[in-house]
Structures are given as structure tokens and as C-alpha cells.
Amino acid sequence: MKQKVMDFYEKHYRKLMLISIAIFVLCIAVIAVHHIKTGEFIEKGITLKGGSLVTVQLNTPVDVDAIQNELRKITPEDITVKEFSSSAGAQLGIIIETTSQDATFIKDFLNKNHDVKTINIETIGPSLGESFFKQAIISVIIAFILMALVVLIYFRLLVPSGYIVLCALGDILFPWAMLLLLNVKLSTAGVAALLMLIGYSVDTDILLTTRVIKRQGTTTEKIFGAFSTGVIMTLAAMAATGIAYLTTPSEVLKQIMMILFFGLVADLWNTWFLNTALLKSYVDRKKEQQNG
Amino acid sequence: MVDLKILKSGRVIMLLIFLLLSIVAIYPNPWAKGVAIRGVIKEGPAYASEMISPKPTSAPMTREVINSVNNIPIKNIEDYAAALQTLMPNVTAQIKTNKGSYRIIPQYRFEIFTVENESVFENRTSEVYNSTLNKTVNVTELVKVPKRIKKYKENESLDFGLSVYNAPKSNLRLGLDLQGGTRVLLQPADTVTKDQLDNIIQSMEQRLNVYGISDVVIRPVNDLEGNQFIRVEIAGLTEEEVKNLITSQGKFEAKVSNKTVFMGGTDITYVCKTAECSGIDPSQGCGQSQNQWFCRFRFAISITPAAAQRQANATKDLQIVSAEGGSYLNETIDFYLDDQQVDSLRIGADLKGRPSTDIEISGSGTGLTQQAALNDALQNMKKMQTILITGSLPVKLNVVKMDTISPVLGKEFVNSTFMMALMAAIAVILVIFIKYREIKIALPIAITLVSEIVIILGIAALIGWNIDLAAIAGIIVAVGTGVDDQIVITDETLRGESQVLNWKERFKRAFSIIMVAYALTVAAMIPLLFAGAGLLKGFAITSIIGVSVGVFITRPAYAAIVERILKGKY
Numbered sequence: 006m007k008q009k010v011m012d013f014y015e016k017h018y019r020k021l022m023l024i025s026i027a028i029f030v031l032c033i034a035v036i037a038v039h040h041i042k043t044g045e046f047i048e049k050g051i052t053l054k055g056g057s058l059v060t061v062q063l064n065t066p067v068d069v070d071a072i073q074n075e076l077r078k079i080t081p082e083d084i085t086v087k088e089f090s091s092s093a094g095a096q097l098g099i100i101i102e103t104t105s106q107d108a109t110f111i112k113d114f115l116n117k118n119h120d121v122k123t124i125n126i127e128t129i130g131p132s133l134g135e136s137f138f139k140q141a142i143i144s145v146i147i148a149f150i151l152m153a154l155v156v157l158i159y160f161r162l163l164v165p166s167g168y169i170v171l172c173a174l175g176d177i178l179f180p181w182a183m184l185l186l187l188n189v190k191l192s193t194a195g196v197a198a199l200l201m202l203i204g205y206s207v208d209t210d211i212l213l214t215t216r217v218i219k220r221q222g223t224t225t226e227k228i229f230g231a232f233s234t235g236v237i238m239t240l241a242a243m244a245a246t247g248i249a250y251l252t253t254p255s256e257v258l259k260q261i262m263m264i265l266f267f268g269l270v271a272d273l274w275n276t277w278f279l280n281t282a283l284l285k286s287y288v289d290r291k292k293e294q295q296n297g
Numbered sequence: 298m299v300d301l302k303i304l305k306s307g308r309v310i311m312l313l314i315f316l317l318l319s320i321v322a323i324y325p326n327p328w329a330k331g332v333a334i335r336g337v338i339k340e341g342p343a344y345a346s347e348m349i350s351p352k353p354t355s356a357p358m359t360r361e362v363i364n365s366v367n368n369i370p371i372k373n374i375e376d377y378a379a380a381l382q383t384l385m386p387n388v389t390a391q392i393k394t395n396k397g398s399y400r401i402i403p404q405y406r407f408e409i410f411t412v413e414n415e416s417v418f419e420n421r422t423s424e425v426y427n428s429t430l431n432k433t434v435n436v437t438e439l440v441k442v443p444k445r446i447k448k449y450k451e452n453e454s455l456d457f458g459l460s461v462y463n464a465p466k467s468n469l470r471l472g473l474d475l476q477g478g479t480r481v482l483l484q485p486a487d488t489v490t491k492d493q494l495d496n497i498i499q500s501m502e503q504r505l506n507v508y509g510i511s512d513v514v515i516r517p518v519n520d521l522e523g524n525q526f527i528r529v530e531i532a533g534l535t536e537e538e539v540k541n542l543i544t545s546q547g548k549f550e551a552k553v554s555n556k557t558v559f560m561g562g563t564d565i566t567y568v569c570k571t572a573e574c575s576g577i578d579p580s581q582g583c584g585q586s587q588n589q590w591f592c593r594f595r596f597a598i599s600i601t602p603a604a605a606q607r608q609a610n611a612t613k614d615l616q617i618v619s620a621e622g623g624s625y626l627n628e629t630i631d632f633y634l635d636d637q638q639v640d641s642l643r644i645g646a647d648l649k650g651r652p653s654t655d656i657e658i659s660g661s662g663t664g665l666t667q668q669a670a671l672n673d674a675l676q677n678m679k680k681m682q683t684i685l686i687t688g689s690l691p692v693k694l695n696v697v698k699m700d701t702i703s704p705v706l707g708k709e710f711v712n713s714t715f716m717m718a719l720m721a722a723i724a725v726i727l728v729i730f731i732k733y734r735e736i737k738i739a740l741p742i743a744i745t746l747v748s749e750i751v752i753i754l755g756i757a758a759l760i761g762w763n764i765d766l767a768a769i770a771g772i773i774v775a776v777g778t779g780v781d782d783q784i785v786i787t788d789e790t791l792r793g794e795s796q797v798l799n800w801k802e803r804f805k806r807a808f809s810i811i812m813v814a815y816a817l818t819v820a821a822m823i824p825l826l827f828a829g830a831g832l833l834k835g836f837a838i839t840s841i842i843g844v845s846v847g848v849f850i851t852r853p854a855y856a857a858i859v860e861r862i863l864k865g866k867y
Contacts, residue, residue, distance in 0.1 A: 062706055098706075124703065125701055125702045125703055126699070127698075127699070127700040128700075129697070133697040133698055136520070136524060140520060140522060143828070147823070152820055155813065155816045155817050155820050156813075156817075159813045194767060197825055197833045197836045200821050200822065200824065200825055201840065203821040204817040204818035205821075207817055208781055208817070211810060211814055212810055238780075238784050240728050241780050242725075242777045242780070244724035244727070245773065245776075246777070247724075248717070249720075249773060252716060255713075257767065257770070258717070262770075
């Protein structure tokens with residue numbers, strides 16, 4: 006079994022690499038198309054552009070679309086209504102997002118027409134949202150640079166370190182593109198998750214590169230060894246984030262878990278198809294140079 | 298099967314010590330009953346019976362907890378509300394707490410209104426040192442104070458003037474999004490210095506304290522772009538109340554015969570803050586009236602010639618009257634803070650129509666003991682000095698972000714989050730078990746995972762860190778990387794190639810990977826410590842604490858356990 010997988014990999018690793026490169030390019034395409042269509046690289050949530058977020062618990066379930074239509078008649082501002090539910094799937098309440106700074110009209114509307122249990126309002130000024138977004142971008146760039154530095158200092162080899170940074174980029178691009186495809190608006194919590202991903206997803210790349218470059222044995226053996234460890238690491242993390250995503254009613258946690266989950270999924274092919282293939286050719290090239 | 302020699306390993310002992318310390322820090326008591334005191338409303342019945350507001354920074358389990366009212370046991374907030382219903386007007390009730398028992402005459406809840414432009418005279422007796430007699434004598438004098446009306450809410454039940462909540466069950470503090478409350482992010486309209494920011498915060502704290510709201514945390518925050526914010530978190534208050542309380546700016550006016558002669562800020566050129574010309578008034582000192590102590594303070598200021606001229610104009614037509622051994626003018630100079638009269642002074646006859654730029658400002662503080670009155674007076678003095686220098690709070694504060702979370706939703710989040718963490722942990726253990734098919738490996742990983750959570754929570758309890766949703770996400774991520782590391786350790790020690798190596802060598806290899814992964818996580822979280830007005834600091838800090846606990850405490854212990862378990866086998 007193990008031998009078969011190794012043989013298969015030996016034969017087809019270039020094709021596997023192409024798959025992950027294709028996804029990489031596809032993600033960039035999704036982001037580019039979104040930018041052309043809307044002028045934005047990411048759909049910003051209320052916390053990053055200003056507005057109000059109203060979380061309402063209701064005693065009786067309601068029709069989300071009907072409320073949205075009603076509210077759109079009241080205000081010219083952007084307004085969307087979503088429901089949030091318990092892990093069992095029962096509607097717990099609704100979440101209303103609006104670019105309006107003053108959410109009292111929503112409160113009044115709901116109190117008048119529906120059986121409201123609790124209302125939470127989060128309001129954020131537009132300039133603060135703008136500033137949060139700018140800082141989010143700066144933070145991601147700083148985290149990326151710090152990550153690259155740590156990797157470079159550890160391996161002291163420019164090319165393999167570069168491969169790891171490339172994979173980390175792929176790990177971020179995939180959840181990013183998924184956010185756009187699934188029409189999810191990025192919040193500050195999502196930014197935190199993206200940052201976490203930078204540090205978290207490259208663990209497997211570190212494991213792989215350490216094993217291949219710093220240990221004895223044939224390259225394919227070492228890759229396979231790293232794979233059997235790394236894939237469990239990623240699967241365990243996917244299980245945790247996936248379950249957390251499904252069971253929490255909190256929008257904040259949902260977004261964090263979703264971004265981590267997609268990042269980990271992407272890490273599977275970015276590490277074991279892309280990074281591994283690149284690293285293998287690098288090591289093979291080195292060997293030829295030594296022999297030749 | 299279980300080899301008890303494991304317990305002798307230094308690394309395992311260290312883990313156990315940390316676990317024990319964490320549990321002590323968390324101090325869990327699932328059976329805690331009663332209602333804890335959040336705040337004592339100033340001038341309310343409990344305040345008069347010397348109950349004190351807890352410091353907002355005090356550990357939850359050190360809070361005073363009410364166990365019974367008139368010998369009716371109080372288990373929770375509902376019992377407390379029911380007990381309030383049984384109170385009778387003017388009948389002393391007995392409250393027993395874990396710290397003592399109090400006799401309190403309940404009153405209806407009240408609001409205090411200051412009647413504008415109306416004053417009343419009040420007898421105050423003070424102990425004044427008389428140098429000719431060389432002893433302290435009691436002097437009673439008539440003092441003019443602003444008229445205040447207490448409006449009682451007689452349609453509501455009688456009350457002790459306490460705000461309470463269900464007794465905490467551990468030292469863990471839940472964040473606002475889990476316990477309910479209001480969070481406001483304020484931004485000064487102009488850049489302010491650190492001193493000014495501290496002054497603003499101090500005066501805001503004082504204002505909130507007057508209303509008996511002690512469970513409030515006010516912190517200055519900076520962010521990556523150099524923006525300054527003030528973050529205010531208050532448990533259990535409505536949005537409107539909070540907004541009104543904290544954004545009113547605080548303006549100081551001095552009026553003679555209802556004409557403003559000078560205002561804080563623009564008209565003041567100098568405010569004395571040194572001991573020679575500011576402090577407790579040595580000629581008046583402290584005194585007692587009825588059951589309260591009061592102390593008077595005074596400090597010198599200089600005003601602009603223009604303001605001095607205004608004062609001269611306002612006083613030139615006043616009459617001179619003689620009272621209490623001195624000559625004064627027939628109108629007082631009244632000080633207003635936020636349109637409420639705070640003090641009223643007689644004007645010496647020699648100032649009549651004279652544009653004097655040097656003025657002495659005085660005022661008083663009150664308290665149940667002399668020391669309390671002294672502190673109150675000094676605090677009031679400091680506040681007034683600040684306001685005189687800066688005109689008010691140094692700048693206008695804008696509300697840039699405001700969240701209100703209902704306690705009900707918060708509770709739902711706590712429950713579901715607990716379920717979520719549990720299920721996520723089970724899923725992880727399941728994956729591990731499927732991979733290794735060995736309970737001897739899955740079990741230690743599970744134990745390490747749980748100890749990690751306990752230690753992280755212990756540290757949070759110890760440093761008073763709030764557990765909010767972001768922090769929980771941070772804990773999950775930290776524990777997740779912990780599991781990753783344990784897989785690396787397990788595999789590095791089990792792998793075929795390393796069997797030629799000794800155990801020390803095997804762990805060294807595992808830990809070199811772990812340390813890099815650790816450095817990477819910390820590196821990625823560093824920007825978050827400074828970005829976004831500190832709102833995601835909880836996530837960053839818990840992640841960093843979590844991975845540090847993992848790398849330095851639980852991981853080495855896990856390695857020791859694995860070594861013990863696998864040594865014979867491989």
C-alpha cells in the first residue's frame with residue numbers, strides 16, 4: 006500500500022502540482038473578477054466600513070425575507086437580514102446589517118411588529134471602520150513578513166523558504182476567494198482568523214521542509230513520513246474548526262472558524278502537492294549539481 | 298497498565314503544579330449561592346449603612362455576597378427581587394453577607410434633581426482650631442448650598458440602593474459579549490496628551506461613580522495608525538444612560554448675580570497645584586454635620602484681565618454686609634459644573650468693583666469618616682483644577698463605536714460555546730484515535746488538551762483577563778496547535794528512522810519543529826496586539842498565552858509521558 010502510493014506520487018507529482026497551481030490561479034481570478042465588478046477586493050462587513058449590526062432574539066420564528074423587504078421600504082441605506090440558528094437548526098433570531106449609523110428605526114419597527122426577546126446593537130462609525138480596514142491590511146502584511154523572516158532564519162535557505170511563503174499565500178487566497186463566492190462579509194474577527202492562518206497553516210510546510218532537508222533517507226520516504234504526520238495534524242484541526250463552525254450560533258466565531266477551515270483545506274494541496282513537488286525538484290536539482 | 302513512575306518526572310510534576318495553581322486561581326465553586334454586590338448607590342440606604350462598592354478590578358470571588366435578607370435565604374437574583382417586595386417602609390431590615398451583617402432602612406429608589414438658581418441654607422458644624430484659645434472648638438455656620446430635590450419612585454418596591462447580580466461561580470470574568478452590557482469606544486475630537494487622557498478618564502470615572510456604577514472599566518487605547526481611543530465597558534446599563542453619562546463634556550462657570558464672570562479654560566491663566574497655594578483649607582479644616590464629615594479645600598488661580606474686569610463690573614453695584622466677623626458682598630459667587638451648582642462662596646468686601654486677577658477657589662468634599670471626606674475633598678479639588686485648566690474635559694469625545702449586548706443572548710452564547718468546545722475536542726481526539734488506534738496515545742493527548750485549557754483559564758483568572766468570544770476562539774486555536782505539536786512529538790518518536798537515535802535526540806528533533814511553529818504563531822499575532830483599537834487584543838493575547846503554555850508546560854510533560862509509555866514498545 007505504502008509503496009503503491011509512493012510510486013504513484015513519484016510518477017504523477019508534476020500533475021498534482023499543476024492542480025494546486027490551477028486552484029491558486031483560479032482564486033486570484035475570482036478576486037480579480039470581483040474587483041472589476043465591484044471595485045473592491047473584499048466585501049467589507051459593518052465592523053470594517055461602519056454602520057450598525059442588530060442582533061435580535063425573537064420569541065416566534067419570523068420570515069427573514071419579509072422583514073428585509075419591509076425594512077428596505079423604510080430606509081434608503083443598505084440593509085440585509087439574516088437568520089441565525091442553534092446547532093439543532095431552530096431559528097434563534099435574526100441579524101440585521103445596515104450601513105446606517107442609527108439603528109433606532111430597526112428597533113422601533115421590530116418592537117412594533119414582532120415578538121422581540123432581546124435586541125443587541127453594535128454601531129461603528131465609518132471613519133473608524135475605514136481605519137480598522139487599513140490596519141487590517143497593514144497587520145496582514147506585517148504578519149506575513151514576520152512569518153517569512155522566521156522561516157528564513159530557521160532554514161537559512163532562500164529557495165525552500167520562498168516555497169513555504171508561496172504556500173502560505175495560497176492558504177490565504179483560498180478562504181479569501183471562498184468568502185467572495187459565498188458572499189460572506191469580512192469582519193474584524195475574520196481578519197484575526199486570516200492572521201492566525203498565516204502562522205498556523207505553515208506548520209505542515211515547516212514539518213515537510215525540515216524532514217526533507219535536515220534528515221537522512223530517500224526523498225520520497227521522507228516526504229511520505231512527513232505526509233503521514235502532517236495530514237493528521239491538518240485533519241485534526243479541520244475537525245475542530247469544522248465542528249466549531251457548525252455548532253456555534255455566534256457570527257464572530259462562525260467567521261473565524263470558516264476562514265480557518267478553508268485555509269486548512271487549501272493547506273492540504275498547497276503543502277502536499279505544491280510545496281512537496283517544488284521541494285522535490287529542488288532537492289533533485291541539488292543532488293544532480295553535487296553529482297555532476 | 299498505568300505506570301505511576303510517570304509522576305516522578307520533573308516535567309510532569311511541573312504540569313501538575315501549574316494545574317493546581319490554575320485551579321486555585323480560577324477558584325471554581327459551582328454551588329455558589331446568593332447575589333454579589335456590583336455597586337452601592339451613593340446616598341442610598343446601603344451607602345448610609347456603610348456598605349462599600351467593590352473595586353471593578355477586584356477578583357469576582359472576593360466580592361461581597363448577600364446570603365439573606367431578614368433571614369430569608371437569598372439564592373439568586375429572583376430571590377433578592379422577591380425579598381425586596383416584602384420590605385416595609387421605615388422598618389429596619391437585616392442583610393447578612395459573607396462579610397458581615399448590616400441593618401438598613403429601605404427606601405424607595407430616587408433620582409436627585411438640582412434646582413437651578415435656587416439655594417438653601419444649611420447648618421454645618423465644624424471643628425476649627427482656634428489659635429487664641431489653642432484648642433479645637435465647634436463652630437456652627439450657615440452654609441449656602443444648591444437646593445436639591447430627591448424624587449422617590451413610590452410606585453416601585455422599596456430598595457436598599459444596591460445593584461446586584463447572581464453570585465459568581467468562579468474567578469473567571471466573562472467578556473461583555475458573554476455577560477451582557479455596553480461597550481463604548483470614544484475618540485477625542487482633537488489629539489490629547491497622555492496626561493489629558495488620564496484626566497479625562499479620571500473625571501469620567503468620578504461621574505460614573507456618583508451613579509453607583511462601579512462595574513465599569515475605562516481604558517485608554519491606541520492603535521497602529523496612532524489613533525487614541527477611550528474604551529468604556531459597563532455591565533448592566535442601557536445604551537441611552539451610558540451615552541448621556543459619558544459624553545457630556547463638563548463645563549465650569551463662575552457666576553455672580555447670575556452673570557458669568559469667568560469660565561474654565563479660556564479665562565484662566567494659571568491654576569496653582571502646589572502645596573503652598575492648594576490643598577485642604579487650614580483655616581476651615583474638616584468638620585462634622587449631622588452624621589457626615591466634610592472637608593473644605595481651596596486653591597489659588599489667576600484669571601485674565603478681561604475676566605477680572607467682568608468680575609469688577611458684576612460686583613461694583615453690590616451692597617456690603619457684615620456677617621460672622623467679616624465684611625462681605627450681598628451676593629455670592631456661584632460655581633457651576635455642567636450647569637449644576639457645585640459651590641457658593643461669599644465675596645470679600647475689598648473685592649467690590651476691583652478687577653483682581655488673583656482669586657481663591659474653594660469647595661468641599663463629604664464622607665462618612667474624616668478620612669473619606671478628606672479624600673473626597675482632594676479628589677474634587679483635583680477635578681475642579683483639571684476643569685479650570687482645560688475648560689472641561691480637555692476635548693469633546695465622539696462615540697465611534699457602541700455595542701450593547703443583552704445578558705440573555707450572552708448566556709446562550711456561553712452555553713453553546715461550552716458545547717462547541719466540547720464537541721470540537723471530541724472530534725480531535727477521535728481523529729487521533731483513528732490514526733493511532735492506541736488508547737495509550739489518544740488518552741495522554743486528551744489529558745494534555747484539557748490541562749492546557751485549564752491552565753489558560755487559570756492565567757486569565759489570575760491576570761483578570763476577560764473571556765470573550767474572541768478569547769475563546771484564541772483558546773481553540775491554541776489548543777489546536779497544541780494537538781498538532783503532540784502529533785509531531787508522537788510521530789518523531791515512533792518513526793522508523795529515528796529508532797537508531799536515543800530518546801533525547803528524538804525529542805530534540807520534534808521540539809525544533811515545534812519551536813518554529815510556535816515562533817510563527819506568535820509572529821502572526823503580534824500585529825493584532827496593536828491594531829483595531831485593541832478590540833482583538835483578547836484573541837491575540839489568549840492565543841499567545843495558549844501556545845506559550847503549550848510549548849513550555851504541557852508539551853514537555855506530554856513528551857515525558859510518551860517516553861514512559863512507548864519506551865518498552867519501540
